Amino acid sequence: MSNPTVNTNSLGDSETKAGDPIEKIGGATATYVDQRLGSNRFLGRNLGKVFPDHWSFMLGEIALYSFIVVLLTGTYLTLFYNPSMAEVIYDGSYVPLKGVHMSDAYASTLNISFDVRGGLLIRQMHHWAALIFVAAVAVHMFRVFFTGAFRKPREFNWIVGVALTALALGAGFTGYSLPDDLLSGTGLQIIRGILQSIPLVGTWAAFLVFGGEFPGDDIIPRLYSAHILLIPGLILALITVHLMMVWTQKHTQFPGPGRTNDNVVGYPLLPVYMAKAGGFFFVVFGIIALIGGLVTINPIWIFGPYTPDQVTAGTQPDWYIGWLDGALRLMPNWESVIFGFTFSWNVLIPSVIIPGILFTGLALYPFLEAWATGDKREHNLLDRPRNAPVRTGIGVMAIVFYGILWIGGGNDIVATAFDLSINSLSWTLRIMLIIAPPIAFVITKRICLGLQRRDRDKLLHGYESGRVLRLPHGEFIEVHLPLNEKELAVISGKEDLRVLPAPAKADPDGVKNKMYPVQNLRHKLSVFFLGDNIEKPSQAEIDAGQAHAAHGAELEAPLHEYELLDQDPVGHGGVLHHPGMAKTNQEQIDQRQ
């Protein structure tokens, strides 16, 4: 058994370099650069940087890599796309639109699709990659949320992530609008309606954005500069900040053997992580290219050029805007006129207020939770979602809320696909939007607590081996075995936080506590967050429990003897278990010997 070699050599080890001209040149270059930038100091410290390995840590990478694909393909598209609303008569190779009047933007997009070789591939890659980018951002955010990776010291990075999410939506929507086809134009028409609904400044906002009345001929060039310069610039800057923070703070890790809050266990950047992460870039890139080649996305030629008096059934935005469209659809038709001024609640609430609340809530969540739980420690070990039942419940509640809005955004497609009435579907969704999220919260929290109880049992008694013994007096027992190293470390990695003490209304001297309402709120919140948690057993109890189970496991339960008895074996499930049973087991076996 040979010792596996760990890590390749660092720069400057002359022994391995000798003779290889390429390495010589590389070394010389490194020295040249180092003399000007001091780069070796950075490389020396960072080439061996350790990254923990878990598939869910790759979600952010999917976002990063699909964003790179979006940048590359987008750059290519700018070479052929013309962001102009000037009217042209189409004369390209797509026959069903020949001779149709359309904007130059639409014509040039058709041109990319039909007359530039490979243009359609790049367009489709760009669009698929954009959908994947937003999806990866969202799922990455879920992972960070449910594992508590946003806790101290990573709150700033969470906020950067929330900003990136908002920018991703903006990037997607501005891009969706650029081809100036019937679908995207209808989307812009809706945006105009939303802008117009803003109190006081709405009409002016709409007129300034569109350069006058809708649709005008300014909006496409304006969206274009936002889509290719402003938004991607901001995204790039924030991604840089995001990654620098991850680099400085080192990646979080799940609890496991050898992993503590003060270390990081994983593979060094060079070569393993570099090969895996770099390889994953090509895998993501390759899958996007494959999908771009094999599956159509946004066949703009079917929808035709945008005209404000035409529309198609099934008018929908891309998936990531679907929830906002769904909110618009499900909203009751409230509007009020106060002192002659119109408040369009039916538009304002779903398109401005709800997303505003959701994004603000997201950004503030880490601070809210830390305040409510009084948790001021640094966290480098991740929570298992079950160990933070309220947080997990809130997350699932938000996902259910979002999901119902999302289904609402496609309610016409859902209605036709499943032969439902769109009216009753809308009403069902309206009602579910109110009642389903709280139910989801309660169920999730209960499941989490149940899992916590099971974990506690495992620590105290070992795991249920599935081996069932029948004792001479007829009782069935199940043999418990000690947990393996990994599971033990994972389960006992749970951190218990205490509920904050209830504040006193007045101090012993009778001086009124002015902060009482705030402190009491905080106390109640901490009860809400932590009150139901199942406490982890003490280390002594765990050791005792595992030792006990180990002892039980040593007893070779003579299963074959029971088989000889020709009795019905009892299945794995439904076995009663109560403390002390292992002892009884042992007594019985002792007796027989």
Next chain:
Amino acid sequence: MKFLSARRRNPIVALFLLVAALGLTGISYSVVTTAKPAEAAMGSQTQVEEGKKLYLEGCSSCHGMDAEGTLNGPTLIGAGAAAVHFQVATGRMPLAAPGAQAVAKDPIYNVDEIAAMSAYIASLAPGPAIPTAEDLSYEGADQAKGGELFRINCAQCHQAAGGGGALTQGKYAPSLMSATPQEIYEAMVTGPQSMPVFSNETLPISEKQEITAYIMALQDAPSPGGLALGRLGPVVEGLFMWVAVFTALIAAAVWIGIKAR
């Protein structure tokens, strides 16, 4: 590949021939045609009687003994031969089961029987006639113009790709992907069920032909970008991205994380 796409056309050509044959039959039975298509195409007396018999057996329970309509079905006086042909030849009538709207299925009556019933209803009062082959010929019609008209008049219900869409209370606009030129024409002039009427005065026959040409091109269109996903737009695309593409990416991530054997 021309060979394959030619093969693909086959059923449509066959349908077209069938439709043309039907149209010719209609002409041969009709009394001298006048310029106005709204005038009833009168069938021969025997055909009308045959049609009446079929009507009394299959339709009168809902539409009334004299086609005057009942609570269960509208009057057919003035509905015209085109309406009868559309409803019966697409299997929508007789109604299989009460529901939000009649569902297309395999027709119950054969070509002759449908012609007879059409002749009977047409004999009651003038109404839209079964279109002639000339009405239906979209040869050389400008499909680009047809596309524009389609987006103005049809796409709001039938979707830009002709895939159909939802209406209120469980009703829906059906997909046009297997509609024949005759059905398209008849639907436009008769306005079956929820569909409004697009008369030949506001949407002339030449424009109907252009629309037909566009729908036929849509039915026959290859998908330049790969798998078409039903051409139903962003909802299906989003679903595909989550179900297929994102799952593949996660699978790749899991593969990277699994320790090699």
Next chain:
Amino acid sequence: MNDQHGTELEPTELGSTELGSTRPGYSPIAPISHRSRVTDTDPKAARRAERQVATMFMLSMVFVVLFVIAFIAIDKTTVVYIPVLGVVGASNVALGFTFGVSVFLIGAGAIQWAKKLMPDVEVVQQRHDMVSEKADENEAAANYERGKEESGFARYKIIRRTLIGALALFPIPLIVLLRDLWITPAGESPAELLSTTMWKDGMVIIPDIGYEAGKEGTADELGIRPEDIPVGGLVSALPIEIGLLKAAKPNLIERGKASIILVRMDPSEIRSQQGEGWDYNGILAFSKICTHVGCPIALYERRTHHLLCPCHQSTFDLADSGDVVFGPAARRMPQLPIGINDEGLLVAKAPFADPVGPSFWERDLT
């Protein structure tokens, strides 16, 4: 669980576990049990893995060549039947497939290399709290004090206040400059523009036939006669002067406001209208722009007389003043009063009484 692990190696067998006692560039190995891979123990397996990885890189190169060939050889209009995909564009599929596979194989090869041949022993690095050392903190504080002292920021109150004022005003020009995003024509306000359309008394109604609408021909040729619309009929229509407008901009803007639909129902079915006698023998004219957020809306059900918006499912009852019966729209669909002129053509009898399209702040003030 335990028995699935292969050979269990004691951490000590793998090298030093003592932190800090390692060679430069090497991190200490994590003190956890480790299972060796087949490629660690069997040189043959290692060579097989090597060949595997090299094959992937090799195939990647082959697919790049195939990509270039496909780019040159396949005409962009060729279609091909592929099972599952259907009849698809040959060029797109070939390019995407070759490009995708070639890129994918680079990644798969690299990952396979890392998984099979690079060390899979986890190593440990220590973390440190993010908080700075006390000395650093003191230095920062000292520097701040020095800066405060030297600048006199605390002393020169007037400087401090005026600076804050100046900085507060600094962004104003940047915001003011945005004012001319809309070069406002003299005497026009957004509310007025949103409240007016081309329709006026006597304006002939013509069917919408797309770009050509209203372009050539006299009112007599283009207009609609009441008898042209049968009961149950639907016509998307425009004012005749739409064709006189210059193409592009003003035309599209007016289309976005002035487009209407004409429907005809049995006069006995009309329960109410927005004005007395605004129909003509059962022909009603309504705006085509939804009052919710402005989607064009022409999804008219002739039986129920409901008009459904395909964007957000607002439903209006055209037989009952265009009132909202379902969905998020709060306002009824504006009705256009119509009649006939001397030539017997349908015309508008007055402009829209309500602003068309989505609500806005000043809507009820105009």
